[in-house]
Amino acid sequence: MNATSRTRLNQTPEWAALGKHREQLGSSHLRQLFADDPERGTGYTLRVGDLHLDYSKHLVTDETLTLLRELAAATDVFGLRDAMFRGDKINTTEDRAVLHTALRAPREAVIEVDGENVVPAVHAVLDKMAAFSDRVRSGEWTGHTGKPIKNIVNIGIGGSDLGPAMAYEVLRSFTDRSLTFRFVSNVDGADLHEAVRDLDPAETLFIIASKTFTTIETITNATSARDWLLTGLRAGQEAVAKHFVALSTNAGKVADFGIDTDNMFEFWDWVGGRYSYDSAIGLSLMIAIGPDRFREMLDGFHLVDEHFRTAPAEENAPLLLGLLGVWYGAFFDAQSHAVLPYSHYLSKFTAYLQQLDMESNGKSVDRDGNPVDWQTGPVVWGTPGTNGQHAYYQLIHQGTKVIPADFIGFAQPVEDLLPGLVAQHDLLMANFFAQTQALAFGKTPDEVRAEGVPEELVAHKTFRGNHPTTTILADRLTPSVLGQLIALYEHKVFVQGAVWNIDSFDQWGVELGKVLAKKIEPVLTEGQGGEQLDSSTAALVSTYRELRGR
Numbered sequence: 405m406n407a408t409s410r411t412r413l414n415q416t417p418e419w420a421a422l423g424k425h426r427e428q429l430g431s432s433h434l435r436q437l438f439a440d441d442p443e444r445g446t447g448y449t450l451r452v453g454d455l456h457l458d459y460s461k462h463l464v465t466d467e468t469l470t471l472l473r474e475l476a477a478a479t480d481v482f483g484l485r486d487a488m489f490r491g492d493k494i495n496t497t498e499d500r501a502v503l504h505t506a507l508r509a510p511r512e513a514v515i516e517v518d519g520e521n522v523v524p525a526v527h528a529v530l531d532k533m534a535a536f537s538d539r540v541r542s543g544e545w546t547g548h549t550g551k552p553i554k555n556i557v558n559i560g561i562g563g564s565d566l567g568p569a570m571a572y573e574v575l576r577s578f579t580d581r582s583l584t585f586r587f588v589s590n591v592d593g594a595d596l597h598e599a600v601r602d603l604d605p606a607e608t609l610f611i612i613a614s615k616t617f618t619t620i621e622t623i624t625n626a627t628s629a630r631d632w633l634l635t636g637l638r639a640g641q642e643a644v645a646k647h648f649v650a651l652s653t654n655a656g657k658v659a660d661f662g663i664d665t666d667n668m669f670e671f672w673d674w675v676g677g678r679y680s681y682d683s684a685i686g687l688s689l690m691i692a693i694g695p696d697r698f699r700e701m702l703d704g705f706h707l708v709d710e711h712f713r714t715a716p717a718e719e720n721a722p723l724l725l726g727l728l729g730v731w732y733g734a735f736f737d738a739q740s741h742a743v744l745p746y747s748h749y750l751s752k753f754t755a756y757l758q759q760l761d762m763e764s765n766g767k768s769v770d771r772d773g774n775p776v777d778w779q780t781g782p783v784v785w786g787t788p789g790t791n792g793q794h795a796y797y798q799l800i801h802q803g804t805k806v807i808p809a810d811f812i813g814f815a816q817p818v819e820d821l822l823p824g825l826v827a828q829h830d831l832l833m834a835n836f837f838a839q840t841q842a843l844a845f846g847k848t849p850d851e852v853r854a855e856g857v858p859e860e861l862v863a864h865k866t867f868r869g870n871h872p873t874t875t876i877l878a879d880r881l882t883p884s885v886l887g888q889l890i891a892l893y894e895h896k897v898f899v900q901g902a903v904w905n906i907d908s909f910d911q912w913g914v915e916l917g918k919v920l921a922k923k924i925e926p927v928l929t930e931g932q933g934g935e936q937l938d939s940s941t942a943a944l945v946s947t948y949r950e951l952r953g954r
């Protein structure tokens with residue numbers, strides 16, 4: 405279906421049917437839905453690879469799910485999915501294919517862009533990454549002075565930082581603990597300062613990760629890192645080759661920076677930045693966990709790609725999760741979506757998903773440039789669950805907002821946990837299960853009274869419940885499971901963009917601030933051009949200059 409021929413989403417009969425159904429559902433409570441269907445807790449579940457997914461605690465009935473699937477059919481979600489997997493240029497505003505799925509396709513797969521099979525090039529880069537990783541891990545790759553590399557510093561931002569930084573944390577128990585990994589993204593010099601201050605330049609490798617190799621934050625940090633290295637080594641430009649490698653699509657700019665393009669690991673314009681950590685952008689992760697584990701992670705991604713590509717609508721997990729988000733945004737006015745992992749290792753997982761989801765679906769015009777008059781992407785937020793319980797869960801339980809939430813947990817603690825700490829895992833997971841139970845079923849005023857609570861406190865101690873959650877449970881946090889989880893979210897975001905008829909693969913919204921920052925910088929440093937600023941910004945800039953003694 406052509407985007408232009410599409411009926412506007414909120415004018416489709418399927419949308420109207422969902423609106424009517426929402427009215428009928430009224431304030432139906434999960435307590436009732438569970439009472440009506442004793443099988444609900446086992447029936448509303450899906451299995452994808454190693455992921456057990458429970459969606460029974462959602463404000464949906466069989467009819468809701470049918471109507472949502474009809475909306476997906478009317479908006480041709482699967483048609484767009486097939487176009488993506490085929491390599492069609494579905495990122496229309498940038499005229500690009502969207503083929504992160506090719507990054508984890510098996511060697512023998514054939515996926516064409518402009519008539520050329522891209523899979524051999526993907527595997528050639530993976531092989532080059534593997535050879536390089538092995539050389540660093542084994543100590544064979546030495547720095548300018550002949551010392552083996554002990555420290556790896558990834559410099560990148562957005563998709564060139566969040567993915568590897570997140571995955572490194574997630575898979576820490578699989579990493580080579582004799583190596584130190586740091587991730588620098590912020591143009592605030594403090595970031596690089598803290599990353600390198602205790603490192604020996606002779607043992608340090610910088611990985612400069614930038615799809616475009618023009619991003620000001622990354623190039624500025626990379627330039628400062630080069631100065632730090634050459635000063636520390638008391639060496640000239642010739643030392644760069646042993647201490648800098650690049651991950652990029654832009655060989656020209658990499659060479660301009662002074663990095664030997666033999667030490668460049670390539671990817672392609674059909675890989676979006678926020679979909680790129682399974683490309684060359686994952687080099688730091690591959691060095692950390694080794695090529696075999698990295699490949700296991702890619703296999704995990706691929707498993708969910710295949711599920712999304714082939715599973716029927718009724719069993720298709722990304723479709724289901726995407727549609728649930730559409731449901732809450734449109735018909736419950738939910739503004740945000742919480743992702744609450746019950747694993748310390750997933751501490752950066754939600755930050756990663758923020759870019760994936762919000763840069764993809766934070767749009768307000770449709771594919772044809774018409775304003776949308778339906779909600780698009782939610783605010784994604786969250787931190788590891790137990791910490792959140794003692795901070796913001798109060799608002800989820802008793803506040804006024806509808807906040808659908810994903811709870812992610814694992815049956816086993818990581819393998820190398822100190823034996824004395826293993827017992828804590830059951831307590832962690834007891835919290836995990838208790839929270840979704842409390843959110844769904846709450847506590848009625850009568851239940852509170854039955855505990856002998858004085859009448860004036862009953863309202864305060866009542867829990868409305870009826871807060872929707874998805875539970876994702878896996879046996880163990882492995883590289884494959886991480887790949888499965890990320891692919892699940894990637895495709896969920898895809899489904900929502902398809903229904904909302906927006907381009908989930910561009911990011912024009914980041915441009916204006918970049919342009920303005922370029923104009924403001926000389927005003928800060930030289931004091932020239934301030935008259936072109938609005939009065940608020942001009943006054944702030946002038947105060948800043950005063951404080952800097954300029």
Ligand SMILES: O=P(O)(O)OC[C@H]1O[C@](O)(CO)[C@@H](O)[C@@H]1O
Nearest residue numbers: 562563564614615616619677914
């Ligand atoms: O990898 P690059 O080209 O340095 O871009 C970094 C990030 O900047 C953005 O373009 C946003 O400014 C992201 O989409 C991207 O992940």
